């Protein structure tokens with residue numbers, strides 16, 4: 527059997543780069559769909575240059591997606607690209623919906639019409655549960671999204687189920703709760719804290735400014751989550767699965783863990799800026815990964831503590847190498 531071909535959108539992001547590494551290890555031919563010029567820096571996937579093919583495509587240009595799906599003739603399509611920073615969705619709700627829901631519809635339609643053998647994974651989000659009536663959330667929990675990003679992800683998720691039923695395509699939705707790594711930008715609080723703990727340990731900074739310390743999330747390791755995405759496409763039948771740790775931690779606990787990892791007490795180094803505090807959430811964001819455990823045999827390899835430790839260690843090495851705290 528020749529090697530399997532995978533098309534990955536969002537190659538240059540956190541998840542796309544981990545997924546491409548996993549697929550290459552498994553012997554796939556990997557093509558990444560990118561919106562930047564092929565000779566521009568490939569972001570998180572720059573180290574894979576030469577090992578992956580590249581195709582041009584922009585979520586906001588539907589024809590570019592259709593052409594890529596038809597040209598790639600992939601066995602598996604992993605749709606990870608999205609404007610993924612939730613606060614931005616308030617500035618550009620129309621663009622957010624087009625880039626997430628619109629692009630998902632285009633990709634599913636393209637697979638149906640031009641590449642029916644392609645199995646499709648779509649990255650939905652635990653954010654779509656919003657003010658859901660229960661916690662932890664399961665695949666069947668009713669959704670009450672609270673921002674344009676979450677609304678768009680819910681639409682993408684529902685489109686997967688609808689085209690799967692109506693057009694018999696092999697499409698899966700991964701309802702992903704927060705997942706992190708050293709490849710996250712510092713605009714996301716876990717990386718901000720990990721970087722700060724490393725910088726303070728090295729004497730390059732003395733404090734980190736945070737918002738609501740009581741806010742909680744269900745955090746996993748990105749490398750584990752994308753393995754769950756791959757597992758979904760290896761099943762006999764398509765389905766939707768929550769990928770989450772099933773444990774929630776507060777921002778304060780995250781900071782305690784990060785600072786303790788380098789022998790410091792977080793309380794000595796945290797400043798709270800009330801302007802960074804968002805409105806409290808009525809429902810705790812927490813996923814129940816039971817379905818994925820049972821059906822996919824998916825289990826995380828890193829605990830919360832190991833994940834945060836990995837991130838802090840990375841930043842210690844990076845800062846020692848660069849000699850700068852930026």
Ligand code: NDP
Pocket residue numbers: 535536537538539540541542560561562569583584585586605606607608609610611625649650651652653702703704705706
């Ligand atoms: P990143 O922000 O790291 O990566 C996003 C990717 O999408 C980048 O490759 C980016 O390209 C690409 N992209 C954004 N806009 C466009 C566009 N208009 N056209 C083409 N490509 C575009 O996100 P993650 O890797 O963390 O997340 C992967 C997916 O999982 C996303 O869909 C996200 O919404 C979802 N998700 C992530 C969670 C998490 O905690 N990480 C939680 C729940 C869901 P470029 O580099 O050019 O900007």
